[in-house]
Amino acid sequence: MPPSTGNTGAGTSSLQSFFPDIEEAVLLAIGRHTFWPGLLFKLDTRIREKSVATTLDFENGTLVQLDKDPSPKDYSSWASLFYPLLRYFSILQMQVLSAGNSFAGKQFVFGCNEYLQSLYTMYLEYEWTAVLNYHFAVHARRLTEMTHGDYSRWGEIDGTLLNRYLIGHPRTRGVKDKSSLASTSPNRPATTSTIANVHEPSVVASTSAKLATAASMDSPLVHRRRPSRNRAW
Secondary structure (H helix, E strand, C coil), X not given: CCCCCCCCCCCHHHHHHHCXXXXXXXXXHHHHXXXXXXXXXXXXXXXXXXXXXXXXXXXXXXXXXXXXXXXXXXXXXXXXXXXXXXXXXXHHHHHXXXXXXXXXXXXXXXXXXXXXXHHHHHHXXXXXXXXXXXXXXXXXXXXXXXXXXXCCCCCCCCHHHHHHHCCCCECCCCCCCCCCHHHCXXXXXXXXXXXXXXXXXXXXXXXXXXXXXXXXHCCCCCCCCCHHHHCCC
């Protein structure tokens, strides 16, 4: 585990100069790792006035309003997850790099790139709902680690979660792709300078081999997480 980078260094005021369309409270929550992954769509400024689904529950004898688990309707395509996740990574990368820990920052940037490559390959090979289940389960684990200053594991493929959510759910071939990045706004950049192109054929082939290896190894990774955030759809 690298030295803690919990003290992000980049204040929300400076971050807002780079992300003026994102609320200050959201930037602060991301830096503190209290931002719920199911609300990633808040970072996609192409979506306006999207209501947040809630549910009611009793907590300590009081009726409270809780965020519902993310729905496939919130992330109906690859682009609907890719763009806000890319912005999420960009915000965290600026914070980690500004904290002064050069090695941890570079490791995190590399890990984000590797993760997006793996996720895109999964999107090509497995059912979209299964990919979403995998992503939100992984994100929950990474959140716990980042809370303790460890940003090093984003680049890993979790064999346990891969087998749990993806194996047995291959993508149906020949179905028209409704998740193409080409359908998104041409005015919105698909990548940042810190994220490589995840759609190169050589990258996809290399990542497919990594997925097969991770699934066969199925090494258990035990982390504390909230079960309700990993509910399968």
